[in-house]
Amino acid sequence: MSTYHIDVEGDILKVKFGAIKANGDRIVKDAAKRLDELLGFGAIPGGKLLKIDGPASLPVCYLIAHKLSHLYGAIAIFDPKIGRKGYKTYIIAITHTPAYEIGELIETEEPQQDKQGPKVVICGPPQSGKSCLREGLKQVISSIKDAPYPYVITACPDGEGSWFSEVAQRDPGLARSLKDAYKSKFTVEFAQKAASWVHSANAPLNIIDVGGKITEENQLIMREATHAVILTGERDKIPDWKRFCEDLGLGIVAVIHSDLHATEDNIITKSPILIGSVHRLERGEDVSRREMVKALAELLVGMTR
Structure with a gap:
């Protein structure tokens, strides 16, 4: 093949x-x-x-x-x-x-298709593993028969593009140095540009990776999305992010605890909201086989059908 x-x-x-x-x-x-x-x-x-x-x-x-x-x-x-x-x-x-x-x-x-494809933002505090989850989702979705290609918008200027995960698996030092070189400031101008990307995105499945803070800049970007996945390593931060997403009118499709020290995933419910935990979203690791990552990928693909 x-x-x-x-x-x-x-x-x-x-x-x-x-x-x-x-x-x-x-x-x-x-x-x-x-x-x-x-x-x-x-x-x-x-x-x-x-x-x-x-x-x-x-x-x-x-x-x-x-x-x-x-x-x-x-x-x-x-x-x-x-x-x-x-x-x-x-x-x-x-x-x-x-x-x-x-x-x-x-x-x-x-x-183009008349039906608007979902625009799903992956949000939550810093160091939760959002970029790792994003790359795992891309890999799983690409392996699902007849699934649309997951169009990813990196809406944070942290220098960690879609290339980062694969480079980190091979050479963590190189990945880190490239990220530091590409990193830029999160300005209002950048947020406005990223918001326009999300607004105009018309792929069958759009995934948006945003910064890890509840700010006016993220508000500007996220209000152009349709749905949200909340990922956090701190359970006490979940209510704040839920309110932020709900105030923007986003449909919350998943609330996931990122547990760096666990050895397996835990899926509590799949409907109406995917709830549970995912283990060890560590940079440089292939997370596409995590049960929670596969469940979320299937959910997102299902939203396009």
């Missing part, structure tokens, strides 16, 4: 990660093999404009640009964070023609 899928629908290149977990070298090799197949079949003939729709790693993006940019006058990338509701909007990223400008927005007649 391939770790990366590429197909062609008219002038749109549809791309997505496969269910098999793999490192970037394997993924880019599989992507290259599939592109060569499509080119050999004549399925990618070239033309004025190629639109690319779907998630891709940075190496795969470079690969696609290398193999296809000379065949098209311009290449545009779908961005779920921008555009008019109900329609897909692409950004021109490569152009060899005056017909298109870098950064130009292309709104297509290709309809």
Whole structure:
């Protein structure tokens, strides 16, 4: 089975990660093999404009640009964070023609789903393991048959992007140094920008990772979401976060105690709210096999159906 899928629908290149977990070298090799197949079949003939729709790693993006940019006058990338509701909007990223400008927005007649996908914010105090939970959820959701790709918005400038967990598993020191280098201040300007990302996000499943404090900045971001997962290592903080989410009109779908010293998860109830604990959300560990992480992933996927 391939770790990366590429197909062609008219002038749109549809791309997505496969269910098999793999490192970037394997993924880019599989992507290259599939592109060569499509080119050999004549399925990618070239033309004025190629639109690319779907998630891709940075190496795969470079690969696609290398193999296809000379065949098209311009290449545009779908961005779920921008555009008019109900329609897909692409950004021109490569152009060899005056017909298109870098950064130009292309709104297509290709309809987006009318049903708004859930926008689920993972919130709670600092050091609760929110980023670890986010990465575990991505892995589990990607392995569920017919599940939508979990589109993640990192709405806190802590420098810990989606790359962090995998790097930390291999080299904790490098992960920490990169995080420190990328970290920036949490300003009102950043909060406004992040809020606009959440507002415009129109993927079937959107997961938002926010900072660990009850602030006006987080209020600005979170009020654009639809649901909340509360994760905290301190049980006495749960009421404060529940009130914060309820005041913003968010539907609370899970309340999870993050227990760093436990050796197993504990699921108390699954309905109407997922309640329980998850053990050892430690940076650098693969948490995708935790029972609570799997239960939450199934819940989020169920919300999209």
